[in-house]
Amino acid sequence: MEFGLSSEQRMLQDAVARYLAEQSPLRHVRDIAAAAKPCSPDVAAGLADLGVPGVIIPAEFGGMGLGLLEAALVAETLGFSVAPAHFAGAHVMAPLAILLGGSDSQQQAWLPQLATGAARAAVAVSQAVEVRDGVGVVARDGWLDGTALFVLDAADADLFVVADTTGALHLVAADAPGLTQIPLTTIDKTRSVGELRMTGVKADPLPGGGGRTTRRIIDAGRIMLAADILGAGTAMIEQAVAYAGTRVQFGRPIGSFQAVKHMCAEMAAALEPCRSLVWYAAHAFDHAPDESTLMACHAKSHLSEVGRFVARTSTEVHGGMGFTDLAGLHYWFKRIGLDRQLLGGPELVRNEAARVQGWIAA
Amino acid sequence: MDLTYSAEHQAFRREVLDFLEAHRHAAPKGGGAAQRPSAEAVAWQKLLIAHGYAARTIPKEYGGYGAAPDILKSRIIGEEFARAGVPPGLQSQGISMLVPTLLELGTEDQKRQWIGPTIHGEVIWCQGYSEPGSGSDLASLQTRATEDGDDFVINGQKIWTSTAREADMIFCLVRTEPDKGKHDGISYLIFSMKTLGIEVRPLVTMTGHAEFNETFFTDVRVPKSQIVGKRGQGWFVANATLKHERGMLGDPGQLESRFLALAELMRTETAGDGRIMDNPILRDRLLRLQAELAAMKFNGLRVLSASANGGEAGLARLIVKLQSCELAHQISALAIDALGELGVLYDGSPHLRSHGSWQQAYMFQLGLIIGGGTAQIQKNIIAERGLGMPREPKPTTEGSRS
Ligand SMILES: Cc1cc2nc3c(=O)[nH]c(=O)nc-3n(C[C@H](O)[C@H](O)[C@H](O)COP(=O)(O)OP(=O)(O)OC[C@H]3O[C@@H](n4cnc5c(N)ncnc54)[C@H](O)[C@@H]3O)c2cc1C
DSSP, X not given: OBOSOOHHHHHHHHHHHHHXXXXXXXXXXXXXXXXXXXXXXXXXXXXHHTTGGXXXXXXXXXXXXXXXXXXXHHHHHHHHXXXXXXXXXXXXXXXXXXXXXXXXXHHHHHHHHHHHTSSOEEEEOHHHHOXXXXXXXXXXXXXXXXXXXXXXXXXXXXXXXXXXXXXXXXXXXXTOTTEEEXXXXXXXXXXXXXXXEXXXXXXXXXXXXSHHHHHHHHHHHHHHHHHXXXXXXXXXXXXXXXXXXXXXXXXXXXXXXXXXXXXXHHHHHHHHHHHXXXXXXXXXXXXXXXXXXXXXXXXXXXXXXXXXXXXXXXXXXXXHHHHSTTTOHHXXXXXXXXXXXXXXXHHHHXXXXXXXXXXXXX | OBOOOOHHHHHHHHHHHHHHHHHGGGSOSSOOTTXXXXXXXXXXXXXXXXXXXXXXXSOGGGTSOOOOOOHHHHHHHHHHHHHHTOOOSOOXXXXXXXXXXXXXXXXXXXXXXXXXXXXXXXXXXXXXXXXXXXXXXXXXXXXXXXXXXXXXXXXXXXXXXXXXXXXXXXXXXXXXXXXXXXXXXXXXXXXXXXXXXXXXXXXXXXXXXXXXXXXXXXXXXEEGGGEESSTTOHHHHHHHHHHHHHHHHTOHHHHHHHHHHXXXXXXXXXXXXXXXXXXXXXXXXXXXXXXXXXXXXXXXXXXXXXXXXXXOOTHHHHTHHXXXXXXXXXXXXXXXXXXXXXXXXXXXXXXXXXXXXXXXXXHXXXXXXXXXXXXXXXXXXXXXXXXXXXXXXXXXXXXXXX
C-alpha cells in the first residue's frame, strides 16, 4: 500500500513542468492569446519531443504506454502553466476512443501518428453529456448529419471523434466533404473549442464505439479537466501567497493581515485534499473500474467548485492588480472557468453521480 | 500508487473480519465517549486489547497488546470496524492524549502506574488546559503551582474541562515559574480529581447536557513526582499532547459512517409521496458532501502513506482538523434539513429520528470546530506554517493551541 507518486511519475511531471517554465512563460501565453491562435505550435512541438501526445498510447503504437494517472499529472502541469496546448481531447480522449473502440486497422492507421503528434485528433462528444441549442449528430448508413458543439481541441485537427445521438462513436477526417468547422471563441484563449456542422459526411464508425466507450472517454476527459483545475488552482494560490508577501499597505506586507492570511489558508485547505482526489480518480480509472465513473464525477464536480473559489479568492488577494491584464492572473481564472463548464458543470455531474450509485432512477 | 494490500495485510483483514463475525454481539450499544464507560464497554475494550484491536502498539508491560507499529494494520482495523458498524475501542482524552504523552515523555513509574488502567477504561482523565482568560492564547495561563516541601500547591481555575465530573485524574498545565517567559514557566502535572481542594461545577452546553465544567483549585497539594517532563517544560509536553488531540478530531472513518447514515436517511425518509433523495436540491448537497468526503478520505491515505514512510505530509496534514470538523458539521446540517420539520425534534419526542442524534451531532460538532484549536487558529497555522506567510507584527499563533 502506497498512496503517492512514484519517482518515475514525479520525473515525468518535473520534465513537463521544466519545459513549460522555460519555453512557455506567461509572455509566450500572451503572444499566443494576442495572435488569437488557440495553441502554440512551438509548445506542441516541445511537448511532442517529451512524448506527451503518446502518453496513454501503448508502446506497440509508439506511445509511452502510461496510465491515466500519468496523463492527469501532465494535465495538472499544463494547467499550472496555463499552457496554450491541446491535451484532454487530443491526447487523452481521442486516442482512448480509438484504443477502446477502434478496429485493428483504425488503430494501425491512427495511433502511431497520434502518438508522435504527426496527426492530431479532436473530440466531439459534448452532445452526449448535454444538448444545447438543439444540436445532435444523426448517423445513417455510414453518413453523418447534424451539429456538434464544444468540440475539444478542435483547431488544426486532422481527425474528429464524433458521438452520434445513440452515443456511438465515429471517425471523421477533417477534410471530409460536407464538414464545416467553426471556431468558438471562449473566455480562455489558451485552448481551442469548436463547432462542427455536418451534411452528408462520410463516417468511419468505431466498431467498439458504443455507449460504454463514450462513457469511458467522458470519464477520462473529466479527470483531465479536474487535474487541469488542480494545476491552475495551485498556481493561483502560489501567486497569491507570493504577492501577499511583497505588497505593502499600512506599513506591512498584506500577508501579515489576518483577513488576507485566512483567504490563503482557506484556498489551501480546500485545494490540498483535491490533489489526492484527482490522483485517486485517475488511478481508479485504470485499476478500479467499478468506481471509476463515480470518482471521475466527484473529481470533476469538486474541483470545479474549489477551483471557482480559488480563482476568485486569489484574484481578490491581488486587489486591483488581480483584475488587470497586467498581472495575467486572469489566464488562470479563465482556464478554471472553462474547465468547470466543459463536459458538464458540477450540478449536472453530481446528478450523474447519484444515478451511478442507484440513488435515483437511471 | 499501489493500493493493493500485501498477503500479510490481506490475511490480517480476514482475521479482523472473523473477529467481528464472532464477537460483534458483545459490542456495547451506543457511544457515550464523554462519560464513564459502561461495564459492557469496559469488557469489550478488554476483548479488543487481548486481540490487538485496541491499544495495539502499546507495550505489553504497560498493559497493551505490544504489536510493532504498522499504520496499515491500524487502518484496516478502523476500516472494518466502521464498515461493520461495530464500535471500535474506547476513545477518550486519556487514551488519545495522555497515554501517547506518557509513552513519549513519562517516567517508567508513571507509565507502569497509569497506562494500563487508562487503556482499559478503568481510569478516566480530563484535560485541564483552558482557563477563563486563556483559550486560544493557551500559553498565557495563570493557574499557579508553588513549591512547598515535596509538593506543589495549586491555586486557580480551569474551564471547559470535559468529563471533569466523571474523571479520576487530570492532566493539567500550571504556571510554576511566573518570572519566566510565557512559554518557559509552565509545567505539566497529573493528579487525582479526588484531591482535597478541587471543586467541579458543571457547565451546561447548547446540547442541553453538561459536557464540560469549570474546575477550581484551592491549595491543592500534588507531590512533585507527579510532573511529566521537567519543571518549566510543560509547554513542550503539552504540544506533544495537542498533536494527538488533533489526530483524534480528524478521523475520516467516523465521517464516512455519518455520511452513510445520512445517505440512508435520504433514501428512506419521505416527504409527501416522494423520497427525500428525489429532491434535487437536497440530493445535490448530498453529492457535494460525498465528493468532499472522498477528497478528505484520500487525503488521509496520503498523510498515512507519508508517515508510514517516515515523511511529513505538510499542508495535507495541517488542513485536516479544519476541514474534517467543518465537513462533519455540514453532514449533520444536511440531515436536519432533509428531515424538515422532523429535524427539530429532540429529547425523546414522538416522531424523533435516530434518537435525536442529528441535532445532538450538529451542535456538538460546532463545539469541535471551536475546541482543540479554533477554526481561525487553524487558519493562522495553515497560513504561517503551511504557506510560510508573514506573521502578525505581534505573534498570534506562537504559543496558541494547535
Ligand atoms: C466541546 C469543547 C470541549 C472542550 N474540552 C476542553 C477540555 O477538555 N479541556 C480544555 O482544557 N479545554 C477544552 N475546551 C476548550 C477549547 O480548547 C477552547 O474553547 C478553544 O481553544 C478556544 O478558546 P476560547 O474558548 O477561550 O476562545 P477564544 O480564544 O476567546 O476565541 C474566541 C474567538 O476569537 C478567535 N481568536 C482568538 N485568538 C485569535 C487569533 N490569534 N487569531 C484569530 N482569531 C482568534 C477564535 O477563533 C474565536 O473565534 C473545549 C472546548 C469545546 C468547545
